[in-house]
Amino acid sequence: MRPDAIKLRSVSKRYGTGGSTVTALDDITLAFPAGTFTAVMGPSGSGKSTLLQCAAGLDRPTSGSVRVGDTELTTLSERRLTLLRRRRVGFVFQAFNLLPSLTAAQNVALPLRLAGRRPARSRVREVLCQVGLGDRAGHRPSQLSGGQQQRVALARALITGPEVLFADEPTGALDSRTGREVLALLRDLVDTGGGTVVMVTHDPVAASYADRVVFLVDGRVSGELKEPSAGEIAAHLTTLEAGEVAAHLTGSEAAGFGAAGKATTC
Structure with a gap:
């Protein structure tokens, strides 16, 4: 059995106070085993990016436990x-976030320099x-x-030898060919490297590269698929989004939605 690289237990994240409180994550318990590739998907506003930020230590949950290996982050x-x-941990985002005045090698070495370490040219290469x-x-x-810049961003994330690589829409700004390369x-x-990858994406094709796909709806885990095809992922997303629309309809609207079997969403 693989050890967990990341484990969330009863994690909630709320923003605001009183009547204006928004719950982005609602009592989530979820593990990401070491040496696996997990994609996180869901409708807009389902809590995908918040989950990634809490799991990566970029944001603190309101309650619950987040562990990287044996270390409790909270x-x-x-x-x-x-x-x-x-x-x-390493990070790759949709925006490449490279410093324009630095070369590819200098951008890659930057995390080590910020940590007060002297990067070896051989390691950068x-x-x-x-x-x-x-x-x-x-x-x-x-x-x-664009694809080459995202590769530089990926190399920058790898330079420290992270236990987990978090990727938030890493192919969102790329065309389909360069996206597939990334x-x-x-x-x-x-x-090959035995790494652990957690990726947020809206793209079923991108998610099909993962070992499993975890789906979120309204800040809660709403099932998962293991080694699914892009078609299976797309079909599951359609079902989730249709269910979300129906849940917000009332009375005759809901009846009409059920009769039509579909709805147009933004």
């Missing part, structure tokens, strides 16, 4: 939490080669395509 000071993020950019080390972001790299991190 009791750490801000300083220790920052150190944990720098040393044990190694991770750039790992993402297929060994010959682009001296190029600045403006000299790279997803193949994430898949290889798990299959």
Whole structure:
């Protein structure tokens, strides 16, 4: 049995106070085993990004427990939490967040420099080669395509050897071909490198690269699929979104929705 790289227990996250309180996560218990690739999906506003932020230590839950390996995140000071993020987790987002004045190699080395460590050129070259950019080390972001910039961002996330890589819509700004290349790299991190990847996405094709897909609705876990096809994921999402629309209809509206069997959503 694989140990858990990340475990959330009874995690809730609320914003605001009194009558204006919004519950983004509602008593979620969920584990991400080491050496696996998990995609998190759900309708807009279901709590996907909030889940990722709490699991990665970017935000603190209102209640509950979050553990990275054997470390409880909710009791750490801000300083220790920052150190944990720098040393044990990696992040890739839809926006590449590269510094335009730095070369690819300098962008990759940045997390180590921020941590007060001297990056070895051989290590920087190694991770750039790992993402297929060994010959682009001296190029600045403006000299790279969108897919290449996302690869640099991925190499930057890998430079510290993180236990878990969190990806929030990593292919959202890419065309389908370069998106597939980035997803193949994430898949290889798990299959060849034994890494753990947790990815938020709205794209069924992207999610099909994962070992399992966890679905959220209204801040709660609403089932999962293991090794599903893109078609199976899309069908499940359609069912969830239809159910969410029906849940917000009342009386004759709900009856009409059921009779029609479908609804138009934004």
